[in-house]
Amino acid sequence: MNSIPTDSWHEGDALIIKRVDAIALSIPLKKPVIMAGVRLDISYNLLVRVEAKNGLVGWGEASVAPTMTGDLLPGMVSAVNDHLAPLVLGQNALHRAVLAQRICHGLHHNTGAKCALEAGIADLVGRHLKVGLSDLYGGALRDSITAMYLLGNPRVEDDIAETQAKKKEGYRFFKLKVGIKNPLEEAQAAVQIRQAVGPEVLLCADANMGMDFRSARIFLENTRAADLLFLEQPLRDDDFDGMVALARLSPIGLNADESVSNVAAVIAMARAGSIQGANLKTIKMGGVGATVHAMSVCAALGLNINLACKVAETSVGAATIIHLGCVAPNVNWGVSITNHYLVDDIVKTPIVIDNGQMRCPRGMGHGVEVDEAKVERYRIRA
Template sequence: MSEDGQGARVRIRRVDAIPVALPLKKAVVMAGERIECSRNLLVRIEADDGRVGWGEASVAPQMTGDLLPGMVCAVREWLAPLLVGQPISARGALARRVERALVGNTGAKCAVDMALADLHGQVLGVPLCDLLGGALRDDLLPMYLLGNPRIEDDIAEAQRELAAGWRFFKLKIGIKDPREEAEAAIEVRRCLGPDVALCADANTGMTFADARLFAQRAEPAGLMFIEQPLPGDDFDGMAALAKVCPVPLNGDESIGSIADLVMLHRMGAIQGANVKTIKLGGVGPAARAMTTCESLGLSINLACKVAESSIAAAAVAHLGSVAPNLDWGLNVTQHYLAEDVCDTPVPIVRGNLRRPDGAGLGVTVSEARVERFRVRD
């Protein structure tokens, strides 16, 4: 019997929501948040033929508002009952049901949608990028995040990672005085040379005046974009800033849905969008958001949240491979973790992210490690 023939009969046996705390190699500091240990939800979907699909979503108190207990509850009490006993061949309809079951809760929906996609790909014997229409590119150049409290440490780290092959860097701003941050950006640019992509992310931490001052002073740094200088709900402020800012603006915390993307574009508030599975509710919605970006002429920056493991990194690698454009790069975060939950972490070789080539996400999760990092609830 063919894989397809078998797949038609495979049903979902159980759905587990597993809260984990994954230690980072070192703390990442950004406006409004300091992360030493990443609290993530893993979703494990087991089929009646023994195959297991995995999905992941990080908590994001400052972005989606999702916290572990709420994510766990959303999966156990609302989403899992929609799936148990259903055939995985109905994934499209199941994903739609998950999307509409609850308002918000995009983190929980994301982990479920990702696990469904992983399992479906495994049952059909095809990689996720093929389920999403087929890869357009194999070369994926991730950004390296510089988030040290001291500029000297950012410079030293940038030099080290440049030598290791990284070609995209992102600075965390919105923490100190904007003049100081602009000078730091110029110094980092000097260290990187003119051919390496550099951008800055304020994580909503700036006022209008500070953002304008930073953008003007940092002009010699040749930033590709400034991400989310103003609060997520300040669409008017972003639109006004875009008119006077010499650097293109990227929306991140402002974008929780495709409707947000369309509205921000209509207002002239962004020139590109940070697309995250946790904000949009999974790989399917993220793929639709990227298609919307292409239609609107927006640049795309595809990203994991600090710090998701190789489960989410694999999803982003597959999404990045099918993105209509990826001109503002991608961020993965598995390399910030002291230990991954996957047997073979998604590798970054000479600054190039390798897409796993197995079926589904293409990663093998160590259940023993998941148990070790499990947060007892």
């Protein structure tokens, strides 16, 4: 493990971490979100508040993800309070790369907790240096990105109506949640949506591991007229051979999400020829810096990148993923934020999607200002 450089210029400008708070949040969703095997009515998120001796505060966030990272709120709070915070308390946040390594190696798995703490430190450093996250991580290639809208209604008529309404609002990129019903029925629904919305919008599908090989083959064979950009995670996360076999017969590229919880998995799947893209989430990779690293690896492998918040993170998580989307070299497979699924947000000016576009927040750090009164309103008290 690397040690803090002793002769660093940072010593004269120390940003000492004085306090770390792991805050459990519960915010209701506007309407239930249904995906393979899961129905969500409330979002449970970990918020980490990192305070420096000079009074500056940084914030990081991670959603629970029982069927993705396995992270649950009590464990995430404990991971930060009992294992990760002691690794960074009293340390100079400007050594964020070393602190990120300590966080990464200080505990096995627990990528959500690691992410929230590391993102909080990155936000703190950005505010101290008076730069945005995208400047901290290589610089923005663009200042706005196209938003991908998630569709997951029980009835195709409602998906079509929602798609048409969102198209009028300016959305041009839709992800259909599948792997829930009969694959032929889902394939026909995808074709119906394509026929209803026209050829100019981008449409893709995410099965969240909800298909077996046969179902996935039926879905792929019957969605040619839907002109899907890709199918995401049709099979179980550990079915690497199944993904290779499916890729050989698929007319479209496959995207990996639940299967790629680290960079090694991305490389292995790309080498095996099973994927043309990877869905990167900060909660899987374990932080902002780790996600930037994964983005570079994807670019080197020629993979498309899909960046996403888990359902549903607040504007803190949304702002972070937008900064990453502006830095990513090949974010061709969509960026989705999820704060608009929540009945309320915890920042003073929530992130909005305007005409299907998300502008990179202009402020320092992740660029949104947390409203601590709102945090108290949604805090889960033990």
